[in-house]
Amino acid sequence: MNILWDFDGTLFDTYPGYTKILSHVLGDSVDKQEIYEKLKISYSHALEYYNISPAQEEEINHLRKQLLPKDSKPFEHVEEILKFANKNVIMTHKHRKGVLAILEYYGWSKYFVEIVTIDDGFPRKPNAAAYIHLHSKHKIDLAIGDRELDLLPAKELGIATCIFQGQSKVADYHLRDYSEFFTIDFTSEKVKS
Template identity: 30%
Template sequence: MEIKNYIWDFDGTLFDTYPVMLDALQQTIAKHGILYDGDLAYFIKKYSIRKFALDYATPEFIDDYHTLEDELQTDVKFYPEIPAILSEIVNNGGRNFVVSHRDNKTYQYLGDLTNLFSEIITSDNHLARKPDPEALTYLIDKYNLDPSETAMVGDRPLDIQAGQNAGIKTILFDEAGIFLDNALKADVVFQTWKNFELAKVRG
């Protein structure tokens, strides 16, 4: 059975926001005098900025990071192929949703693309963060989505785990090639949106 419904992560999946996020993180680390010699890009992809703050920083760190990232994130761009992909899903009778850890500024960033989504879940909805499946199961129940026709699309393990925890298919966008061994056991793994084919994802 072909996938009809797509639940999308926002940062690093629909929109290429990670370069600015990484810059903001590095500046906040310097501000707080934190010594970290690991690969930050790898850490935030494998885990999250929130986990970095919990593991290495003070409670004030995450607030300072969000303030700076909001100031620096002035030219938010979606991946070029995304509008056509979203439109194709809708034109084929499917639905798009967003589940983002970002706040309601997500709507501003989406702009005209907002009309291609049936619902957008942000941190302001106060549902449990991924990999907890609460936001996904909320959408599945509210829109009576068939799990065999529904997929979670994201760029990090927590997105894939959320989809698996919700009992739906999973699609991993691994632009940096970090997870190509597919230890996460996503149903589909790909590195560029030019290679994304809706027909490849089957129930």
């Protein structure tokens, strides 16, 4: 099975760090759970929702650069799936330097045959261009993401979709925890490898 992964909130639990940063910039009057939920929609959605000023965005970017790879923990059991897959690829809006720093910290670079980041110039999700690129090279069987935004391009290409820790009508499969992965019957027409 060849799997296309989202990064933030799918492979690594990066949202708590981002929530802490946004909370720091916005102040204690804004509920942290609400910030987390807005970030789960998308980073740009959260910035727009809170009407972040250019000065605040500069502060956020400064604080994000101070996050260390150890601040982004991998989700439990995800490494078992990475080992199981024939091929793993990543498509993320995160910058390559940050992705590689985290992967190398955990020794996970070896699991990925290709990583597409915002630095590669593809349009942002839900545009399917990066997925088309990865699918044409690696024949993707399954796309895993934590947001519907991650699944829409795969769905457009007829690739099976799996949402992690969320709900979506676009998803063919739902996982609350990666320990459930091996209990799912992927032998359907959607996932053949």
